Amino acid sequence: MVKTRIVTYIIATVWLANGLFCKVLNLVPRHQEIVARIIGDTHAGLFTRLIGLAETVMAIWVFSGWRSRLNAIAQMVIIAAMNTLEFFLAPDLLLWGRLNALFAFLFILLIYHNEFSKEPSFSR
Template identity: 35%
Template structure:
């Protein structure tokens, strides 16, 4: 059996991949409202409802866009990874607690987000600082 060597992706590619996820989720899905099911999920949280669900979702989208910018900037990558992990875990736990029946594939969501968190962690742990 032959071994095929591949190179590790560049730091800019890893950061761009992580930032693209936050930008898609924040800007496209939440700020621009292109994923209406996310409003339903947030509105299912007690005391939120539709009245607070949509403004909260838009504010969360702005935070996620900010995370994309932070990831791309390369500033404090370890802290950035910890904040991303904390937010993603918090969002997933609350989604499963309050709106599990509205999430079309809860197990798939967990698997995909676990893989994304690994990429976030690699991005935060790689030396290189600002690009």
């Protein structure tokens, strides 16, 4: 199956929404509560904004298409790591509790399928 631009844009939009809107602009304070649960209250605001900035940069990287395979691997590892921490340390703060892990896994599968289930391209 060929990688589609629309799926790539959806993936990037998820990173942008969660990074910029939820964390940097703090429109969803629950994200800072999750960070506080993991690292403590003292620097939770700063770390939440830094994580949000990193997620916003990830969205730009996804949109750019530069080194897309490395990008896909990075996304999958980051999503797995973040959701593993949240699953064990802050399940009560997650939108769908421990069921969030299922949605994270499905998102990882979408990223994998979009990047690695395609014909090799000779135009790169």
